[in-house]
Amino acid sequence: MSNSERDLQSIWSFMDGVAFTQGYVDAAGTRTRYVNAGPSDAPVVVMVHGMGGTWENFIANFAEFSKHFNTYAFDLKGHGYSDKPDEPYAVSGYVDQLEGFVETLGLKDVSMFGLSIGGWISTKFTLRRPDLVKRLIVMSAWGRTRISETEEDRQKGMQFLAQRAQSVADPTIEKMDKVFSQLIADPKQRMLDLLTLRMRVYAQPNMVRTMENVFAGIMPPHWDENVLTDEELKSINRPTMVIASPDCKDEFLVMAHEYKGLIPGVEWCEVLGASHWPQWETADQVNKASIAFFKG
Numbered sequence: 001m002s003n004s005e006r007d008l009q010s011i012w013s014f015m016d017g018v019a020f021t022q023g024y025v026d027a028a029g030t031r032t033r034y035v036n037a038g039p040s041d042a043p044v045v046v047m048v049h050g051m052g053g054t055w056e057n058f059i060a061n062f063a064e065f066s067k068h069f070n071t072y073a074f075d076l077k078g079h080g081y082s083d084k085p086d087e088p089y090a091v092s093g094y095v096d097q098l099e100g101f102v103e104t105l106g107l108k109d110v111s112m113f114g115l116s117i118g119g120w121i122s123t124k125f126t127l128r129r130p131d132l133v134k135r136l137i138v139m140s141a142w143g144r145t146r147i148s149e150t151e152e153d154r155q156k157g158m159q160f161l162a163q164r165a166q167s168v169a170d171p172t173i174e175k176m177d178k179v180f181s182q183l184i185a186d187p188k189q190r191m192l193d194l195l196t197l198r199m200r201v202y203a204q205p206n207m208v209r210t211m212e213n214v215f216a217g218i219m220p221p222h223w224d225e226n227v228l229t230d231e232e233l234k235s236i237n238r239p240t241m242v243i244a245s246p247d248c249k250d251e252f253l254v255m256a257h258e259y260k261g262l263i264p265g266v267e268w269c270e271v272l273g274a275s276h277w278p279q280w281e282t283a284d285q286v287n288k289a290s291i292a293f294f295k296g
Contacts, residue, residue: 009191014059018066027074028100033081034074038066043134045111045294047073048098048118050140050276051214052164052179054080056197057115060283061290068291069111074101076121078210080201086209088216091143091226094121095128102132111135111294115279116142116252117218123228126238136236137290139243140276141256143228161215168211171202185248185275233262241267241293243286245274252276267293 020037035055045065049057055073065071075082077097078089087093098121102110111134114122120143126133160182167175176195177187184190201207216222240263244256260268269289274281 009193011056011059011191011194011197014063016063018063020062020066025101025104027098027104028096030077030085030097030100031083032074032077032097032101034072034101035062036070036072037062038069038071040070042068042070043111043294044107044109045069045071045113046098046102046107047071048094048112048114048122049073049076049079050116050118050183051218052079052198052211053115053118054197054201056080056194057277058113058279060280061113061287064287064291068295072101072105072107076118078214084204084206084210084213087213088222089213090217090222091117091120091124093217095124098122098125099129099132102129108132109134111137113137113290113294114139116140116276119143120226120228123233123236124226126236126240127232130238133238135294135296136238136240137243137293138240138256138259139278139286140245140252141242141259142252143226144255144258145227145229146251165208165211165215168202168207171199173199176202183276184281186281189281230262233259234264236263239265239267239293239296241269241290243269243271243278243289245272245276245278246270247272248275250276269293 018037020035022035025032047058054075058073062071076094078084110132112122119138119141122136126136167179173195176198177190180190242256242259244253260266271278271282271285279286
């Protein structure tokens with residue numbers, strides 16, 4: 001596929017034929033953008049995106065999920081088109097927002113589908129409100145103590161944050177492509193309007209300060225205060241699947257194996273050919289495995 005052919009693709013083609021609504025709701029004091037598709041009387045799935053993302057992280061999953069589930073996704077605070085209060089965005093605050101979202105919409109027996117920091121948030125929510133959670137899927141697992149982190153790992157992390165900060169300060173298509181190169185390995189899958197959407201988000205007023213708050217939420221002391229401990233993972237009593245990308249040898253794969261080793265009865269799913277965004281890069285595989293797991 002040539003670059004011109006890639007540029008003619010659209011993320012919205014995934015929603016062809018899907019009846020969906022988009023709106024805003026107050027979730028624990030945060031005006032929150034969300035999307036919903038699927039039968040209102042079907043079992044509920046809530047999707048939680050990764051750092052810097054939007055609900056559209058899951059646009060390749062909605063068509064299949066909405067055939068079986070009352071499916072929701074939303075923008076975390078400080079992300080997308082949800083409110084952006086001037087404060088560090090710690091995981092605990094995201095969990096507050098998620099809890100408010102679920103309670104405001106009156107959702108029950110929710111299956112959680114979380115990507116990266118969204119998986120961390122979903123796991124914390126499952127621990128906080130097991131009465132509201134039916135099942136849990138975590139992709140590109142995160143949120144553990146970084147005891148094995150090397151100096152090279154730290155330098156890579158700082159380079160990633162610096163690159164993300166530069167892309168916000170002066171958003172261009174080229175910079176968005178560099179950001180997404182760390183999420184989607186195959187450049188042919190980085191659709192132009194996927195990059196344009198992120199560029200529009202980053203071009204909003206005060207986004208440099210907002211991204212500083214996003215980064216602050218994953219730095220000490222907030223990381224340490226919200227880290228997922230061995231005891232917490234061992235105490236999860238809801239059916240859980242961990243989706244890992246073994247072709248991508250990074251800290252997310254290390255942490256996925258830690259989840260696997262600690263969560264009782266965990267179901268392990270490996271998808272080949274993916275990096276950080278398996279729900280996009282290998283959407284067919286992830287949709288099939290996830291839907292089967294959620295249906296029990």
